Amino acid sequence: MIRLAFRNLFQSKTRLVISVGGVALALLLILALDAVFMGVERRITAYIEHSGADIWVSQEDVLNLHMASSSLTDSTARKVKMVSGVDSVTPIHYVANNIVVGDERNLAYIIGIPEAAKFGGPWRIISGRSLPGEGEAIIDGNVAEKSGIRLGDKVKILGEELEVVGLSEETSSLVNSIAFISMKDFEELRGTYDTISFLLVKVEDGESPALVAARIEAQVRDVTAQTRVDFAGQERKVVKDMSTDLITIMNLIGFLIGLAVMALTIYTSTLSRRREYGMLKALGARNANLYQVVLAQALLSVTLGFFFGLAITLFISFLIPMLGTNLTLVVSPLSLIKVGSASLVIAALSAMLPIRQIAGLDPAMVFRGR
């Protein structure tokens, strides 16, 4: 019966193209949106993941980096350094601001790092230096390209003209980028001489970051210490919380379009073969045999649609970065499982109505329906 389903499906090429294409586009909507958000998530947590820190220390109850403000006193760094298991502490300043080139303003997170910082700086450099000195800045390569900036050019950050001495990679997302300046410049420009934003802590070899983080919270007042993994998790949660409603709505729309297309094509396909199903019943096929045909047809169409949609998504995710945009699409295994499951539900639901139709078929129609 599976062969019959396969042949039925491929006999009408137009119907096949409509059903597979429709489902593919609907699933593409879900897959691509997931991939966009996964890309945004990955870019937003990129600095945390590549900071080199095992533990992030912030002001008490500040759980994430973006859209948050953390202020720690100077002495906090010394106190944290004294906690057992801590190898090194790197303070950083952080603020959301702009990179200004002429009249053009590019939203950016500005990181102020010590001139001799072992970590906390850009992790991939396209050209130039990887640490900024006084009067210098390292900006994202995409932003530089978009604004026509080259090494040695000046950009305005925090109201001051700084020379671009390095171009970094993977430091831009759909909405903003990261720029690195020296801690001294940051303090002068912002007037934050006695405070810092975060502490990047490296633990000693063999120490558990989670245990050391717990020790820091126990021994140093008014701070929150999280492992890098937890801190990145909190960051992702912020993105998810902000986008859940949108993703849910778009997913639902994609699901409903896929279901509508599939249900309509499977229904019309069954309707057009009503007489053939009736004849099979007359010859002795059981309803279950015929349900198999309809279900297999729906499943085959949806599977083809799924892989077609996935192929388009992968192609788009490959193409988009080549167009010089800051958008990155990442197809995650979780997204594949989600869309795969949605596809199965679409196949099952779309087969319901045709199955009811077949169940009600009178096999005697083969003698009557001339």
Next chain:
Amino acid sequence: MTSSSNGTTLQIAHVSKKYGSGSTEVTAVHDVSLSVYPGEIVLIMGPSGSGKTTLLSMLGVLLKPTEGEIHLNSTTISALAESQLPDIRLKQFGFIFQDFNLLSALTALENVAIVTELAGTKSGEARRKAASLLTELGLGERLHFLPEKLSGGEKQRVAIARALVNDPSLILADEPTANLDSKIGHEIMRLLRHIAKEQGRSVVIVSHDQRIKDIADRVLWLEDGEFKETVTMAIDPVCGMSVEREKAVSVDWQGQTYYFCAQGCRDEFLNTSK
């Protein structure tokens, strides 16, 4: 092939079918009885609306009679539960339809194989069986053709192969020659006769086609849901024509009755037999 203890393949006793109830009740078939023997071809004729389709549907257990019983090879099939009927239809009946009713997406081979697969035969064996039957019916070169690429006669032969593939004892044919030209119609009739006479299967045909009388052993006339007239057919031993016994010229010769289309054939028979 099996048959019941009284030697019949199919026996229907006082079968009626009524539709609706009260003032809207319509009797499609009324108190019909019939026995069909192995190797016998029974042709049921009658005007449109006479109840032929209803009767055929009941014979094929596609429709339950309101009254009466239908026995197939000593099983009372009219009393079987709905869940048992698909198996009976698959294994005991072969159906042949006026418009062939082949699955348009499957090849000739697959159209036949699918029916025996439904009966539980493994795919490879089903395909071998189907190929052998189709080759026997002269379609060896057409195994992998879709129905749309076959002529009317070829389609009907595929349908006949499909009807035979599960080795049924009874073939039910609904207007098997209606969509065929005269030559192909004759071919199909010969094939049906072969199925009955050489393979010992019972064949019940519902048709308007007078030519089928030539191969029938009995012709029943159904009108207003009842059998009005029964004609028993015989073959003229001289010219080979099919003749109605009741109207034919006959002669008893050495303890047997012979039937002729005309006096001339009778005289020729007697002259050559002396």
